[in-house]
Amino acid sequence: EQEFGDVELGDKRLRDRLMKIVGDRFKKPNGSYLAATAGDRAAVKGYYYFIDHPGETLNQETIQATHRTRTMERMMAYDKVLVVQDTTDLNYSSRHHTTGLGFIGTNQTQAESLGLKVHTSFALTPEGLPLGVLSTAISAPERKGEEGKSSVGRPIEEKKSFRWIEVYRDCVAIAKQMPKSRILNVMDREADIFELFVEAAPTRHRVGLLVRAKYDRHLVDSERKLWEELAASPAATQIEVLIPRQRWKKAKGQKPEQKGLRARKALLTVKYAPVSVGSTRSDLKSSAPIKLWGVYAVEENPPLDAEKIDWMLLTTEQIQTPEDAAGILDLYCRRWRIEEWHRILKSGCMVLEHQHETGERLKRAIAIDAVLAWRIQLMTLLGREVPELPATVLFEGWEVKVLEALREKKAKKKIQAPLLLGEAVIETAKLGGYMARRSDPPPGCECFWKGLIDLYLMTDGYSIDFENDFRDF
Helix, strand or coil, X not given: CCCCCCCCCCCHHHHHHHHHHHHHHHHCCCCXXXXXXXXXXXXXXXXXXXXXXXXXCCCHHHHCHHHHHHHHHHHCCCCEEEEEEEEEEEECCCCCCCECCEEEEECCCCCEEEEEEEEEEEEECCCCCEEEEEEEEEECCCCCCCCCCCCCCCCHHHCCCHHHHHHHHHHHHHHCCCCCCEEEEEECHHHCCHXXXXXXXXXXXXXXXXXXXXXXXXXXXXXXXXXXXXXXXXXXXXXXXXXXXXXXXXXXXXXXXXXXXXXXXXXXXXXEEEEEECCCCCCXXXXXCEEEEEEEEEECCCCCCCCCCEEEEEECCCCCCHHHHHHHHHHHHCCHHHHHHHHHHHHHCCHHHCCCCEHHHHHHHHHHHHHHHHHHHHHHHHHHHCCCCEHHHCCCHHHHHHHHHHHHHHHCCCCCCCCXXXXXXXXXXXXXXXXXXXXXXXXXXXXXXXXXXXXXXXXXXXXXXXXXXHHHC
């Protein structure tokens, strides 16, 4: 109701149907809608009527409109907000019956992959708590012709990299509605484009940039290039960061196989310095040099089986002290939240299992799943951040009763104290395989979403049994 209740779809029946779809999907996000509704023919018919609706106004923007508004309202509660941008591919190559898919690359055998690209802007607190999905631009890219393979001289608006600028412009528009909150756009190496820095120059006081550099750029008024300039900087500090678990990925195109590695701590030497970057491209030479700060983090002694950390960050934020540099590195690490959200979307909400026959129908289903994935991530992390809140903040009455019964069963005694949010998240994660040993870290999203599905099944049985007992009475 909170995240979808005010959508304007031109027909109240469509809005009511959306609300039911969301409620059903959230109770079983890892299965089809048929499984979520236990084969309810009327519900399934309503779902396909919604997904197949011919109205052009029923798209990912309108479906997520209320959630976007609520996300902005949550952003207003903070002095600084991170907006992380990233792109992920959804591979539907096995859906031979599906039309409207795009070319998303080639696999290790050079076979073409068909699917959709999803470019998302994701709002976070500086501590990494997800506030919501600001936008999900879902596209079906066309194959590049001979002319499209060369980007030199083409307007930035015609390049796929323009999506980074589009979201930055969206953040500038949002910032006007929240004068007490400052936005910092955080992006990975793909966003290292000179046009983005030019775009941000006049508005950096309201919307900042933090981009991991991809190119060893020429610097204005220096004979050294970017990496050499920062390596020579005397300003330095050391910081320990937690590197998330690296999952195994098979080789794709020219990218080699990625080994699976455990999460680890890395000690990084961090250097920083002001830099002025310019462009050597003929179509951009007239642009004035852009003044930025560089933060260079390198791992001097990486483990033998791990890839060495070597990050060059470019930011519009001023770096005056080692503490400032460490803070920027910490904010960049928050970018991993969107990677985690991608995993929930694909593995928790099983977005790659949709069987719809057109790309447009897939986009509508993905727009719904995007918000569900955020909700699962939020519930998991709130259990860590504010465990002292009552469980009823995120769990409904029957769910709390089931979790309290599970708690008492383990304790083998009646517990009068109300269930707290942290306890509810842990009890739910236990249903998904979390061990809850003293040495264990807080439960992750995978254990939580698996446990959440079992919790909903148990809640249904618990409430049905109670109703039957009441009738007998």
